[in-house]
Amino acid sequence: MPSTVHHQLEKASFSRRHFARILGGLAGLQYPAPQWAQGEASSFDFSLLADWITSNPMFFIRHHGDPPIETSESRTLSIEGEVSRKYTLQYEELVRQPPKTVVTTIECVENPIGGGLVSTAEWTGTKLREILERAEPLSSARFVRLHGSDSYARTVPLSKASHPDTLLAYRMNGDDLPSAHGRPLRAVIPGWYGMDSVKWLRKVELTAEDFDQDYLLQSGTRSAEPITAMQIKAAFARPLDGAVIFGHGFVVRGAAWAGEDSVERVELSVDGMRSWQQARLLDRPELYAWVRWQWDWQIPAPGSYELALRATDSRGRIQPLERNPNRLDSYGQNSCQKVRVTVVWPK
Amino acid sequence: MAKVILCVGLIAASLAGAQEPIQEAETAFRSGDVKRAAALAQDVLANDPNSVQAHLLLGIIASQNVAWVSAIRNFEAVIRLAPSNPHGYFYLGQAYLYQQKWDQAAKNFVLALERRYPDNQRIVVELAFAENEAGQPRKALQTLASIQAPSGPLAAQFYAVIAFAQGKLHEPSLAMEAMQRAVEIDAVNPEYREFIISTRLNMNQPSLALAEAINAQKCFPDQQEIQYLFGLAGYYMNNPSLVRIALRNLSDADPGSAQQVVLLGMVHRLEGKSDQATSEFLEASRRGVTGAHLLLGLVFKEKGDLAGAERELLEAERANPGNGQVALELGKILLGRGETSQAALRLQRAERCMPTNAAVQYELARLYNRLGQKQKSEECLQKFKQLRQTDPAFSGARQ
Numbered sequence: 001m002p003s004t005v006h007h008q009l010e011k012a013s014f015s016r017r018h019f020a021r022i023l024g025g026l027a028g029l030q031y032p033a034p035q036w037a038q039g040e041a042s043s044f045d046f047s048l049l050a051d052w053i054t055s056n057p058m059f060f061i062r063h064h065g066d067p068p069i070e071t072s073e074s075r076t077l078s079i080e081g082e083v084s085r086k087y088t089l090q091y092e093e094l095v096r097q098p099p100k101t102v103v104t105t106i107e108c109v110e111n112p113i114g115g116g117l118v119s120t121a122e123w124t125g126t127k128l129r130e131i132l133e134r135a136e137p138l139s140s141a142r143f144v145r146l147h148g149s150d151s152y153a154r155t156v157p158l159s160k161a162s163h164p165d166t167l168l169a170y171r172m173n174g175d176d177l178p179s180a181h182g183r184p185l186r187a188v189i190p191g192w193y194g195m196d197s198v199k200w201l202r203k204v205e206l207t208a209e210d211f212d213q214d215y216l217l218q219s220g221t222r223s224a225e226p227i228t229a230m231q232i233k234a235a236f237a238r239p240l241d242g243a244v245i246f247g248h249g250f251v252v253r254g255a256a257w258a259g260e261d262s263v264e265r266v267e268l269s270v271d272g273m274r275s276w277q278q279a280r281l282l283d284r285p286e287l288y289a290w291v292r293w294q295w296d297w298q299i300p301a302p303g304s305y306e307l308a309l310r311a312t313d314s315r316g317r318i319q320p321l322e323r324n325p326n327r328l329d330s331y332g333q334n335s336c337q338k339v340r341v342t343v344v345w346p347k
Numbered sequence: 348m349a350k351v352i353l354c355v356g357l358i359a360a361s362l363a364g365a366q367e368p369i370q371e372a373e374t375a376f377r378s379g380d381v382k383r384a385a386a387l388a389q390d391v392l393a394n395d396p397n398s399v400q401a402h403l404l405l406g407i408i409a410s411q412n413v414a415w416v417s418a419i420r421n422f423e424a425v426i427r428l429a430p431s432n433p434h435g436y437f438y439l440g441q442a443y444l445y446q447q448k449w450d451q452a453a454k455n456f457v458l459a460l461e462r463r464y465p466d467n468q469r470i471v472v473e474l475a476f477a478e479n480e481a482g483q484p485r486k487a488l489q490t491l492a493s494i495q496a497p498s499g500p501l502a503a504q505f506y507a508v509i510a511f512a513q514g515k516l517h518e519p520s521l522a523m524e525a526m527q528r529a530v531e532i533d534a535v536n537p538e539y540r541e542f543i544i545s546t547r548l549n550m551n552q553p554s555l556a557l558a559e560a561i562n563a564q565k566c567f568p569d570q571q572e573i574q575y576l577f578g579l580a581g582y583y584m585n586n587p588s589l590v591r592i593a594l595r596n597l598s599d600a601d602p603g604s605a606q607q608v609v610l611l612g613m614v615h616r617l618e619g620k621s622d623q624a625t626s627e628f629l630e631a632s633r634r635g636v637t638g639a640h641l642l643l644g645l646v647f648k649e650k651g652d653l654a655g656a657e658r659e660l661l662e663a664e665r666a667n668p669g670n671g672q673v674a675l676e677l678g679k680i681l682l683g684r685g686e687t688s689q690a691a692l693r694l695q696r697a698e699r700c701m702p703t704n705a706a707v708q709y710e711l712a713r714l715y716n717r718l719g720q721k722q723k724s725e726e727c728l729q730k731f732k733q734l735r736q737t738d739p740a741f742s743g744a745r746q
Contacts, residue, residue, distance in 0.1 A: 047565045050592045238568045238596070244535050247569045251599040342535075 041180065043116030049237035049255055052283050052292060053103070054119035056173055061180045062108045062117055068149045068200050075184055077168070079131060081206035082141035089131065091184050095170055097126040102165050102190055104288040105257040107230050109193035110330060114235055114337045118257070120290050123188045125169035129162040131204065140208045146187050146196070147203035154196045155211045156189060160228075165190045165288070168201060190288040191229050191260030193332070230259035231334035232319055234266050234293075234311035241339040246346065250297045252279070257290035258313035265312040266293040273308050273321060273336075285314070302345045310336045369400045381408055399429045406438055410445070418442045433462035437470060444473060449481035468497040468505075475508045484512035503533035510542060517699050519550045537567045544576040549671065551704050553583035564593070569600040578610040587617040605634040612642060621646060632659075637666035641673050653680055671700025675707055682714055690714055705734035 041061040044054055068074065075091035101124045108117035132144065137158065144161035147153045160166060167188040170177055177183040182199030189196040210226075234256035239245060256263045262285035267276035279295040299305075310319040323335045372387035385408050391401040406421030419442050425435030440455030456474035464470045471494045479487035487508060497505050506529040513522035523546050529539050540563035547556035557580035564570075564577045578593030594610040601607075612627030625646050631639035640663035647655035657680050663673045678693035694714055697707045708731035715724035 045561065047561065047568075048589070048592055050588065050595065055588065238565075240565050240568075243566055243568050244537075245569055246567075247600055250569055 044119045046114070046116055046235055046237045046254070047240060049253065049292065052120065052289070053122055053173060056121070056175060056178055056181070059119040059121055059172075059181065060108065060117050062110075062194065063150065063180075063199060064152045065150050067179045067183075070179070070183065074149050074200065074202060077131075077185060077201060077204065079135045079204045079206075081145070081204075082138045082208055083206050084136035084138060085134070087135060091170070094126055094131075094168065094185070097130060099124050099171075100127055100164075100167060102167060102188065102288065103286070104165075104188060104190040105230070105290040106188075106194040106197055107233070107257065109195050109227055109332055111333070112330075113333050113335060114241070114339070117194075118235070118290075120255075120257075122173050123167055123169040124171035124174075125167035125185075125188065127164055128166045128168050128187065128204070129164060131168060132158075132162060132206070135206070137206050141206035143207045143210050145205040145207050145211055146198040146201060147205065148182075148198045149200040149202040152198060153211070154198050155207065156192070156196050156228075157210075158206070160189060160192070163190075193227060193230055196228070227331050230257060231332050232256075232258045232261070232263070232311050232313040232317050233334040234263075234309045234319065235337055236307070236309060236339050239307070239339060239341045241341075243339070243341045245299070245341055245343045248299055248345070250299060252295045252297050252307065253292070254279075254294075254309065255290040255292050256311035258311070258317075260287060261313040261315055261317075262287050263291045263311055264314050264316075266291075266295075267310055267312075268295050268297075269308040269310075270297065270305055272306065276310070299343050302343045304340065304342055306338050306340050308336050308338045368394075369398060369404070372401070372404055376404060376408070381411070384408060397428050399425055399432065399435075402428070403434060403438070406435075406442075410438065410442055413445075415442055415446055431462055433459040433464035436462065437464050440470075440473070440477070444477055447480070449477045452477040453481055468494050468501055472497070472501060472504050472508055475512070476504075479508060479512045479515060482515075484515035487512040500533060503529040503536065503539070505529075506532070507536075507539055507542070514542070514546060517702065519546050519702075522546055523550070535566065537563070537570045537573055540567070541572050541576060544573075544580060548576075548580065548583065549701060551701065553580055556580040557584050557586075557589070564596065568596065571597060571600055571604060571606060574600065575606045575610070578613065582610075582613040582617065585617060587614050590614050590617065605631055605636045608634065609636055609639055609642065612639070616642075616646065621650065625650075632662075637663065640666065641670070641676070644673075644676055648676070648680070653683075656680060668696075669700060671697045671704070671707075674700065675704070675710065678714075679710055682710060682717070685717075687714060687717055691718075703734060703737075705731050708734060 041063070044058055044060045048058065077089045077091070077094065078086070079089065080086040101122055103120065103122045105118060105120040111117035128144075142158055143155045144158055145153055145155045169182075169186050169188045170184060172178065172181055177186060182201065185201045186199040187197050187201055235254050237253045237255065239250065239252065252268060254266075256266045263281070264285065266279040266281065268279055269276050277295060279293040282292040282294060283289075285291050310321070312318045320335050323333060368387055369391050372384045372391065375381075375387060376384035385405060388401040388404045388408070391398050392405070395401070402421045402424040406418045406425065409415070409418035409421060419439060422435050422439035422442060425432060426439065429435065436455045436459035440452045440459060443449075443452035443455060453474055456470055456477060460467070460470055460474065471490055475487040475490040478484075478490060491505065491509060491512075496502055506525045510522045510526035510529060513519075513525060523543065526539055526542050526546070529536070530543065533539065540559065544556050544560045544563065547553070547559060556576075560573070560577035560580040563573045567573045574593050574597045578590045578597070581587075581589030581593060590610055590613050594607055594614065597604055597607050597610065608627050608631040612624045612631065615621075615627060616624035625643065628639045628643045628646060632643060640659045644656045644659035644663060647653075647659060657677070660673055660677045660680070663670065664677060667673065674693040674697035678690045678697055681690035681693060691714055694707065694711050697704070698711060701707055708727045712724045712727035712731060715721075715727060
């Protein structure tokens with residue numbers, strides 16, 4: 001039963017502040033509704049960013065259909081295509097392989113600037129490389145096509161699939177993989193956009209060709225460059241766009257990630273991107289995983305501010321201030337996030 | 348500020364024969380040069396101690412500087428010198444309102460209204476606010492009913508005062524309805540959002556309260572009451588992670604706030620660290636957080652220390668007699684001890700405060716059974732069975 005314990009705490013201050021608001025005239029500011037990309041089942045709420053690892057219930061969910069119903073068949077994995085030795089692996093046999101754990105941030109390729117289609121988890125599974133090697137790939141094999149039981153499939157280069165950090169994951173943050181995240185088995189392609197980390201994995205097919213090229217170039221409206229690794233990108237956790245701040249100082253917080261690299265630096269600007277202040281990284285930068293950062297903003301005066309954010313990775317790649325105007329697709333957005341806030345100092 | 352300037356303009360327009368120096372003072376005030384405005388108004392008073400405009404302007408400036416003694420002295424001078432002028436009463440009422448002297452505020456607003464204060468809608472809303480805070484919610488609603496719903500920012504305040512009054516009358520659904528309208532008009536007033544979260548909690552809707560709190564803390568990331576309520580909603584949803592986030596946000600906003608101690612106690616309690624929770628709640632109560640008494644009462648009760656629980660709950664009751672949860676917990680203890688008349692007093696109060704709370708009906712059923720009132724007992728039991736279907740306390744949320 002909820003209590004009204006807070007009432008007695010708030011009541012005294014309420015009237016004073018209410019009256020101050022009457023004099024101050026806060027009305028007229030607009031707080032915009034969040035705009036999420038279409039199609040996701042749920043987004044990570046950046047305002048709730050606290051721990052480095054995103055808990056399973058808070059991890060974003062995005063897929064192309066409903067999670068398939070789990071059957072005994074879905075607990076098998078077939079390895080076929082350009083191999084000498086096709087075989088089928090039972091789930092139970094797979095989990096008996098030596099496990100490997102990788103912490104990686106996964107971002108949906110359609111995650112907008114400041115969007116919550118990104119999260120970080122600790123994935124445990126079997127190295128895909130070991131599964132591939134058992135099948136003895138032919139010299140013609142250059143790609144690996146990953147098939148989910150929801151009929152979704154993606155192709156990644158054999159070199160990436162064979163990377164020692166690429167996993168067939170069956171655990172997420174120490175728990176069995178939740179259904180929405182691909183139970184019983186999913187691919188985890190560290191540092192690459194989430195579209196390649198195929199869920200509900202049923203078949204691993206080695207191929208000579210990249211089947212996804214058509215997908216990437218379809219209608220000529222998308223970038224001709226293959227979309228693979230996640231771009232350097234940073235996001236605000238607080239404040240968010242439209243926030244009203246009452247203090248003379250504010251601890252700005254957020255996260256930054258760099259795909260297959262690590263984050264080197266996060267900077268903020270409050271003067272229209274004329275000057276940049278370096279934020280403090282709260283985590284040791286690692287490959288694949290985001291770092292949380294914070295910056296203590298000493299607010300000089302009440303008014304409207306635009307806070308801009310940019311990150312730089314270990315290779316010196318820096319987030320662009322604006323999106324490349326030649327890009328007609330909506331994929332891999334990583335230009336600087338800007339949030340508008342209003343600072344009010346009640347009398 | 349805009350309103351004050353507008354009123355000064357109105358005063359200037361309404362008071363014939365204004366002297367040049369006072370006009371200069373008003374111009375300085377309008378341009379934001381408050382210091383010069385005050386100095387000029389003082390000069391006017393030095394030459395003419397009966398200048399109504401100078402007293403009014405000095406009173407407004409003093410109000411802005413939260414110098415209430417000076418403000419009230421000047422507004423009283425306006426009333427003495429120009430008893431038919433409504434502005435002196437209006438501003439005196441506001442000065443009392445700000446100091447939470449509700450009766451005096453209401454009295455002066457009424458006098459201003461009688462003298463046809465030009466911004467009728469504004470003064471009616473403020474009068475109703477004062478009446479409600481003075482413990483007269485019905486009167487407040489009657490006052491508001493005397494005008495049409497205003498437009499613009501005042502409309503939000505109009506609906507907010509309706510919500511406050513309905514809240515005081517234990518009509519949470521009507522209160523919520525009114526406050527939702529206020530938020531639709533003015534989404535950036537943290538107090539409105541606080542009210543909604545509080546009311547959701549009081550209505551036994553912790554998940555809805557949490558959803559509202561999560562949105563509100565995005566909009567007002569350093570607003571302490573919002574963060575505290577966010578933590579409280581997280582607590583009632585048994586989610587220590589969210590309480591920790593609220594705690595961090597509160598700490599970012601004010602590292603020394605006593606509310607943090609309460610939230611830390613809540614985290615400990617959710618994590619089963621009862622001794623640490625008790626210690627934090629004790630610290631919070633030492634620091635004057637009256638809400639900590641209820642939490643201490645619950646912790647002591649869990650430990651089987653009923654005397655300690657009763658002591659803390661009585662303390663909580665003294666601080667806020669209208670708290671339904673306190674009344675329920677006290678009622679349970681008193682009923683357990685066989686003090687049926689005292690228990691009845693508390694449980695019936697709990698029912699008024701929390702009409703949709705299943706546990707209240709259960710305890711009332713026990714009470715009436717003990718009193719031999721079988722039919723009433725059966726009625727409460729039926730209500731309990733009905734309410735528990737939708738009561739989150741019976742589906743995993745924290746009790």
